[in-house]
Amino acid sequence: MSKPKQAGGRPRDGRVDHAIAAAVRSLLGEQSYATLTVDAVAARAGISKATIYRRYATKQEMIFAVLLHDLNEAPPADTGSLRGDITALTTRIGDQLARSAAGVMAGLLADIHADEALSARFTDSYLAVERSVITTLLDRAVARGELPHRPDPALVHALLLGPLFAWQIMLNEDPTRTTLLADAVARSVTNALTSGALTNPAGIEKASVRQSH
């Protein structure tokens, strides 16, 4: 439902998709997100602008599709443990993010906030897919007996995805350390989940925490 539009009737030409994706990635390595144009992508890909616009309504839709729509929608293979499964997921997301320049992701996020159609596509085709994968991993852990019940997927989503995004688009940290971070995030969140620190909010009351306000 949220797939890029196809030219009526004709089968989708994968070579064109590939040429567009390669041109977008190559141009974003040379110039900023803001200055990239559909004209330049068409020229680099050796296709017409009309061919691009048959697929994507805007430049933003095109970049979004290239950078985020190649998301692997399948949950990682069952590794036999929650920590293994979560590590596979955070490693995959970290690798995906590390392939894009930080400024590109920041520019795309700003445009997503400014454009309702793009925002809806982002929610439906990226966030919802990731949320569904996370839910699958949590349900597997419940079935294995690693977790007593499924924790709030929204919370787990933020805990897993947030540090990887912050590392890249806020903290401007070394992208070669993304694998280390992906592992640290997986260890931290798995530990919190299996120890009950997150699945038992009532535990807040019992712990000797003095709130600051």
Place this chain on the structure above:
Amino acid sequence: MSKPKQAGGRPRDGRVDHAIAAAVRSLLGEQSYATLTVDAVAARAGISKATIYRRYATKQEMIFAVLLHDLNEAPPADTGSLRGDITALTTRIGDQLARSAAGVMAGLLADIHADEALSARFTDSYLAVERSVITTLLDRAVARGELPHRPDPALVHALLLGPLFAWQIMLNEDPTRTTLLADAVARSVTNALTSGALTNPAGIEKASVRQSH
């Protein structure tokens, strides 16, 4: 060093700063980050554009100063425990983020990536301050004997800040749940730190984790 510039010699007029900040916040509640102008801020604040430009070179610098430069630079008071200290910090950051519209933070981040001067100011006056506060909290925990040694502050920074930012500018989750999230982040990260899950990277080898690639 990274403070906004002051008019030569004259003492800084706090009322003007306050009027600018109030105008920026009020206008950003009515319109988008992209459409906000220095003209509109001057009109709303009842001051001249020149007065604003004596303080900030650009609109982005002005918005940055209003939204992020009022960061409380002091570490939270010592609560007696790492978890209490970290909860105080994540709650403060969560409250600060919840005061801004998600699109404003996304737009500002995109401009920070596109502007070297703003990027340097962001690093020096926002990220470095937060990193320093986190280092203080970790050192307190080491002094208390809660941690055997200080973990990598960059890693802890990403783990604490990331979920709060993702909640607001990526996941578009309910901002009224930010307090819940701030607490969950604090519990998760404290648990990971005190259990040694993060301070013992060599432990990766011993755990029964099968990597996905």
